Amino acid sequence: xxxxxxxxxxxxxxxxxxxxxxxxxxxxxxxxxxxxxxxxxxxxxxxxxxxxxxxxxxxxxxxxxxxxxxxxxxxxxxxxxxxxxxxxxxxxxxxxxxxxxxxxxxxxxxxxxxxxxxxxxxxxxxxxxxxxxxxxxxxxxxxxxxxxxxxxxxxxxxxxxxxxxxxxxxxxxxxxxxxxxxxxxxxxxxxxxxxxxxxxxxxxxxxxxxxxxxxxxxxxxxxxxxxxxxxxxxxxxxxxxxxxxxxxxxx
Numbered sequence: 001x002x003x004x005x006x007x008x009x010x011x012x013x014x015x016x017x018x019x020x021x022x023x024x025x026x027x028x029x030x031x032x033x034x035x036x037x038x039x040x041x042x043x044x045x046x047x048x049x050x051x052x053x054x055x056x057x058x059x060x061x062x063x064x065x066x067x068x069x070x071x072x073x074x075x076x077x078x079x080x081x082x083x084x085x086x087x088x089x090x091x092x093x094x095x096x097x098x099x100x101x102x103x104x105x106x107x108x109x110x111x112x113x114x115x116x117x118x119x120x121x122x123x124x125x126x127x128x129x130x131x132x133x134x135x136x137x138x139x140x141x142x143x144x145x146x147x148x149x150x151x152x153x154x155x156x157x158x159x160x161x162x163x164x165x166x167x168x169x170x171x172x173x174x175x176x177x178x179x180x181x182x183x184x185x186x187x188x189x190x191x192x193x194x195x196x197x198x199x200x201x202x203x204x205x206x207x208x209x210x211x212x213x214x215x216x217x218x219x220x221x222x223x224x225x226x227x228x229x230x231x232x233x234x235x236x237x238x239x240x241x242x243x244x245x246x247x248x249x250x251x
Contacts, residue, residue, distance in 0.1 A: 009035035010184045013050065013058035015043040015112075016130070017077075017149030018172055020059055026191045034184065043112050050177055057176035057185055061112050064175050071173040072189065077147040079113065079167035081105075082137050085160050089143075094163045104142035106133040112147065113168045119145065130154060 010027075014020050020038055027036045041049050046060040050069065064071050081100060083089050089099065097119045105120030108127045123142050127133040133144045134154040147170040151161045174192050176185050 007034050009037040010057075010188070011037045011039055011055040012188070013039045013041045013046055013055035013060070015041060015046050015058075015060055015172075017147060017153055018059040019149070023188070023191050027188070030191070030197055031184075031187060042110060044110060046175075050175065053180075056180070056182070057174060057188055059172055060175045062171045062173050064173070068177060069175050070178045070181065071175040072192065073171055073173045074192065076169050076171040077149055079145060079164050079169050080148050080151050080161040081164050082134060082144040082146065082151050082154075082159055082161045084137065084140060085158055087143075089162055090160060092162060094165050096166050097164060100143065100145070100164075106136055106142045106144045108133040108144075112150075112170050113145065115168065119167070134159070 012020060012024075024036055024038060027034075039049070039055050041055075041058070043061050046058050047064055047069070049055050050058050050060075059074070060071075062071065062073065081089065081095060089095055092099075100120040103120045104123055105118060106123050106127055107115070107118045108130050110129050111118075120143065123136070127136060130144070130146060130150055131154055133142075134156065136142055137144050138156055138158055145164060145167060148161070148163075174189065
């Protein structure tokens with residue numbers, strides 16, 4: 001007897017800072033027969049992973065090549081500066097790029113903000129990764145400007161962050177090769193866009209449609225009660241009022 005073939009998983013790549021957990025939970029509820037495999041990839045390699053077919057879709061950072069990929073923008077992140085907790089910048093709730101002009105600002109090689117010109121004074125050497133840059137900030141070597149999700153991902157108890165109101169921002173999108181828009185990709189699109197399980201554009205496990213409730217037949221009122229036998233005779237003019245007798249004879 002041959003063993004039943006296992007259903008191959010749908011592979012969803014995601015970049016650091018993206019959080020696919022909520023959508024993965026809904027996927028498992030709607031498509032229990034199809035496993036969902038989450039694959040974390042560096043932001044710079046996400047497009048190559050999708051081109052190579054190593055993943056079926058991905059949560060990636062924009063921009064992407066729209067001639068090859070379809071993409072649905074999901075959200076845009078606030079940009080923050082990561083600083084030691086005792087830094088002067090923590091006195092304000094928000095800062096501007098001008099506030100960083102005299103600071104050493106680390107610019108890691110895996111930066112995702114696409115600066116035309118990074119703020120502040122450049123560090124002596126560019127760190128290889130955002131994680132390395134966070135270590136430098138903790139050592140008091142400089143500051144780091146990143147999307148808020150990356151500041152949370154690399155959280156340390158001795159560091160904090162403040163919003164940079166005029167910095168570039170990073171957007172996250174659901175992305176897949178346009179030529180590989182499969183039924184499972186459509187299912188994922190429906191989940192990400194918040195469609196219900198019975199939506200015509202989100203397949204999932206559709207629930208059978210319920211027939212419309214039967215309308216109750218209205219009970220006839222007293223005036224509507226049908227008459228049986230002979231038709232009702234119209235009442236004479238004297239039928240209403242007091243009963244008339246024979247006139248009394250005067251003596």
